[in-house]
Amino acid sequence: MNTEYNPQAVESKWQQSWQDTNLFRVDMKGDKPKYYLLEMFPYPSGRIHMGHVRNYTIGDVVARYKTMRGHNVLHPMGWDAFGMPAENAAIASKIHPKKWTYENIDYMRTQLKKMGFSYDWNREIATCDPEYYKWEQLFFIQMYNKGLVYKSRAFLNWCEQCKTVLANEQVVEGQCWRCGSQVFLKEHDQWFFKITAYAQELLDDIEKLKKGWPERVLSMQKNWIGRSTGTLIRFQIEGTSDDIEVFTTRPDTLYGATFMSIAPEHPLVKALSAGTGQEDKVRDFVNKTLQVDTFTRTSDLYEKEGVFTGRYCINPLTGFKMPIYVANFVLYDYGTGAVMAVPSHDQRDFDFAKKYGLKIIVVIQPEGESLDSETMECAYEGEGVLVNSGEFNGMKNTDAMEAITKHLQAQGRGSATVNFRLRDWGISRQRYWGAPIPMVYCEKCGTVPVNIEDLPVILPENVELTGTGISPISQDESFVNTTCPACGGKARRETDTMDTFVESSWYFLRYCSPHSHDKPFDKAEVHYWMPVDQYIGGIEHAILHLLYARFYTKVLRDLGYVDFDEPFERLLTQGMVIKDGAKMSKSKGNVVDPEDLIKNYGADATRLFCLFAAPPEKDMDWSDKGIEGSYRFLSRLWRLVFDMKDQLRSADASADVPPKSMEALKRKTHQTIKKVTEDIEKRFRFNTAIAAMMELVNDLYRAKETASSPGEFAVVREAVQSLIVMLSPFVPHITQELWEAMGNTGQLLRMSWPEFDPNWCEEQEVTVAVQVNGKLRATVTVAKDADQETVEERAFAEANVKRFLEGADIKKVIYVPNKIINIIAPLR
RNA sequence: GCCCGAGUGGCGGAAUUGGUAGACGCAAGGGACUUAAAAUCCCUCAGAGCUUGGCUCUGUACCGGUUCAAAUCCGGUCUCGGGCACCA
Known part of the structure; x- marks a missing residue:
């Protein structure tokens, strides 16, 4: 162990170890209760940004915490990999969207690993993989056969910049949700999902979400359904x-x-x-x-x-x-x-x-x-x-x-x-980089779905992307010309692709059995893991993705795939990352690159600051000074353990009766365990949990000065050990290293969460506030649960209390044990 | 216009059931260590006042109410943020 905290060395060491031991691998074996923790998967735009870091850090704390509480935790990650930026990059720099996308995925996967997130990478999916969109095409055909998909010519939102139509949900204040340019109405042939058939159910089932979803999101959805x-x-x-x-x-x-x-x-x-x-x-x-x-x-x-x-x-x-x-x-x-x-x-x-x-x-x-x-x-x-x-x-x-x-x-x-107010979901996109719509137009038979045995309809790779607004795959004759699945005659394929929100409407199901080859997912696996116990993502999807996913789940239920009505039990919408009063953006020049932070302060300090700066649902102000504070705290923690490592190694943490000099520390330890546990479990308040652990560190620094006997170090060891275990979901690398430095073995993720002893959570002495006529005049320290008489006696003895009681008649005394005593005494 | 949220030090925020407002951190100021700096450690840090080792008054957007007691509950106002909106 080094004198100095060196995050880079510590972090790469343990990341390697986690990968080598498959620490994050899960399956549905065992008798532990399951817990499905999901964060909204990213679009592989090239690099992760602070919004991802915040979102995934929050998720990782919960995933690790739940694991340590004895749950079998599914914590997957994947890529929302179809979409226009890939195509735009291709037009601009002649790189094929597929190459561009997969290179981005590789880079971003590395970045996520550098953050130390506990994903089961064995379950990674990319929605542009035919093994994925094949099933989406199957669902499409089954929905078509059930009358839930139809084609119609209609006036639709058209974005001239993106050269495609947009669903109503994708038009924000008359502008394209993606590029911000003006939207016009244009007449188009379109495939629609009949979401309106579920309007009433989508509205009614909001009732079921009331206990786990933010009120704000539900009211937005209600408004939208209208x-x-x-x-x-x-x-x-x-x-x-x-x-x-x-x-x-x-x-x-x-x-x-x-x-x-x-x-x-x-x-x-x-x-x-x-x-x-x-x-x-x-x-x-x-x-x-x-x-x-x-x-x-x-x-x-x-x-x-x-x-x-x-x-x-x-x-x-x-x-x-x-x-x-x-x-x-x-x-x-x-x-x-x-x-x-x-x-x-x-x-x-x-x-x-x-x-x-x-x-x-x-x-x-x-x-x-x-x-x-x-x-x-x-x-x-x-x-x-x-x-x-x-x-x-x-x-x-x-x-x-x-x-x-x-x-x-x-x-x-x-x-x-x-x-x-809700309209049917128009899902045709006149773009290349998306899942082909599996329909065929036959001169004799009309519109016919592709035979299910012939799926997937593979997106042709050899196309020219010009950005002129004509769907590129319509130029590929070998793709377009086909035979009719019904009569075998000459036919043409549909050349529009599906809205990428279709992919994100069911990816959480695929995570349950990502390698299933003969069906979209294994029913038993889905039955075991679903619904998602906790979903975490940005508020910007309050309507879009979250409404579509709810709809799709109901459709898949009616197609016999799943047996639940709602996909996400609980939802946490995390706030944005703000700097200098504005959302981070290239144009404002206030972007913070997570990679620089990892380089300068390490992943742990970055994670810690994201959690400490604000409660998760609020917008978080980025502060360059703030992360230094987090780094300082971790260095302080490092030195604390380093300075005492010999004494800590030899101390026996299980000693029950602490010496008098260490009673306060033992009490603080158990109070901190209680506070941290409840803050995570009941409130998702990581900032206050961290504050409590910082207090414990401050107390430990004081205890360090006075401790000398083995009995005293036993209490210190209990405190440090609990602290390290509790901090591990927040800052997994440094804690693992310190854990080992103290002479322990094994992965912290496999440790169980510390239990608090209620007897040690309570103070034996309490400070009672003394008020006269509702105003604070003194405080007295008395034994816990002292009776009124004792407290009164002590209160009346206070000089300042006497002063304010002079010339007054005591009418009434209100005593709240361990808190306050209020003497009501109007002046004569 | 309708529907949600929020408003607390210089800043991010805390106060979980109505019970000592400002935990924890950042910034700032002072001190110790050092040849010096960095790092580290210690102290101060809502405002005003006074008889200044302490005490008083004011203070949680504003006005009022309930209560022994209100950041917290109720009524009204203002401001900010978000959603919906020529919705028939």
């Missing part, structure tokens, strides 16, 4: 037998519906305007609107405009001829893409009606007021009583909602319905 109840109403288009369908949450205002607004993307637009003389105007308006990016279109400031289609529809209750407008504010995506407009009771419709001179009819009167459609200056959106509403006049509007819906139902013109 359930609202209302009425579906069919309006007949004048002069035809066709209908326009509308979803409304205000059927009570139907008598006031005086016109109709439909989205520019609505498929009826063309037909409606045909032959009315409005055709040109409508076409120009639609084209103009479609050119506006999504962000502008959905902003409050965007001018509300519309064009009359030249047609009318009939209000089913009043028979009123409602002009049909194409309006730029109507979302094709929500409800039916058409809205019945009630200008008297909806501000937007009111503004629109004023602008285009459309009729306004008041149908709800608020109590004690009388609105007049001629004079009203804004819409009335509140509650009231129905007027101008035929047989419903006089009814409260809240009652009228149901009554009118029933009435419509009887006429065959409407029905009560539930509408979700």
Whole structure:
């Protein structure tokens, strides 16, 4: 053992040892309770960043802790390896995405090993491996056969920069989640996963997640699913037998519906305007609107405009001829893409009606007021009583909602319905580096799934990447041209690839049996390990990945693969790593490279600071000075053991009765064990756990000065030994080295977690605060659980207490044992 | 606009059930050791005041309330962060 703490030497020594002994290998043998700890796997972008370091350090503490508590812990790692950066790198520097990806994986694996994370590398997976995406293609076909996958032509979010469509979840404030450029709507053929079929279940099962997931994530998911109840109403288009369908949450205002607004993307637009003389105007308006990016279109400031289609529809209750407008504010995506407009009771419709001179009819009167459609200056959106509403006049509007819906139902013109904001998940990507969609287009048979025996549909490697926006594999004739699985005739393959979020929707299942060749995963293995007991990752996936994975789990359940409803029992969303008040980014120049930290301070100091600087769920401020503090602490720990190593080696840690001089240290030791155990177990508060261990080190430095006899060193040894074991999940390398230096053998990961003795956790003397009229006037030290009389006697003896009691009558004394005594004594 | 969270020293943060606010660390200042520096060790460190080895007052975004006692509970306000949002 060296005098000086040299992290590099210590860390590489033990990393080698762990690898050589397969220390982190797990399987489902044994009678220990299982524990599945999962961190969100990284995209192999090239190097790990501080966000990974923080995420995986938190996970590693829990994994090691649970192992030491006697659990059989599955702690896997892999690569979310399909995705656009690989392709962009290929376009920019002519490296094949596969080569680029696998080189990155190799480098990042080395980096993760240098951090000392306890992954079972035997279970490593990369989603770009055909052995992985083969099963995804199988799921796709099975979902297709079950009606959970369909193809449709629709207006979709298009990112010009990435040359691909995006799912709704991947558009943030009208911008691409990946590159930040503006998103436009563009008409496309797309494959969809029918996530809406699970909308209600996804919402209902949030209840099951309440005990283990952060409230914040659940409320975001609830918002996203966006359930609202209302009425579906069919309006007949004048002069035809066709209908326009509308979803409304205000059927009570139907008598006031005086016109109709439909989205520019609505498929009826063309037909409606045909032959009315409005055709040109409508076409120009639609084209103009479609050119506006999504962000502008959905902003409050965007001018509300519309064009009359030249047609009318009939209000089913009043028979009123409602002009049909194409309006730029109507979302094709929500409800039916058409809205019945009630200008008297909806501000937007009111503004629109004023602008285009459309009729306004008041149908709800608020109590004690009388609105007049001629004079009203804004819409009335509140509650009231129905007027101008035929047989419903006089009814409260809240009652009228149901009554009118029933009435419509009887006429065959409407029905009560539930509408979700959630849209089906569009998964086609017009990009190369992804899993091919296993479908074939046959001239005779139409769209046909690939035969299951023919999977995987391998992504061709010999392609040219130009970045022009045409799917590269569509250029590969040998890939595209195939035979129809049904009739054997000439056919063409689908050339879009799947959204990479599909891969991350089930990778946690593959980890359970990563080498399974004949099926996606072994049922018994999955049954043993799943669900994930603790999932850890960034809040940025609150909706995206976490919603998709929940959906996919339910689909796989319905396909008979798994028998649980939710994949992740508990979720911890860790905060971002911030420096100088901003998220680390190249453009801001505030990036800290973990590799430099490992080089300068070692992995242990890096891990320690990540855990100590803030509680895991909060954003963490990076501080260059802070990591020096962590390094200082580890050096202090090193010296402590080094200075005493001879005495510690010869001391007997099992001596039961400590000498008087060491009672305080023994007490502190057991208090620290209790605190650290509870902080990890109950609260995930690693920062306070570390603070407690720092206190113990401070006390040990004091004890070191006074200890001389073997009996005293026995207590010191117990303290140091417990400390090293407890610190090992946090800083596994230095602790292992010190463990050995003290004359112990074996891996700390195989040691059991120290137990505290409750008798030694309690102080025998306590400091009781003495208050007079609620203000602190003194403190007295008394025996633990001293009775009130004793404490009172001591309290009254305090000079400062006497001073404040002078000229006062003691009315009442409140005593909380071991804490506080409050003397209530108002002045005379 | 609706729905969540948060607000404590110069800074990161602690106070777990309402019971001594500021643990632990960083920064800063002072001292010891040293030829010197680094490292290390020790001390001070919320603000104001005073009769200064100690004591008083104020203090957990702001205003008010409940309570013997509030950072913690309740009502209101402000600020910041996040989500949803022309959602029919």
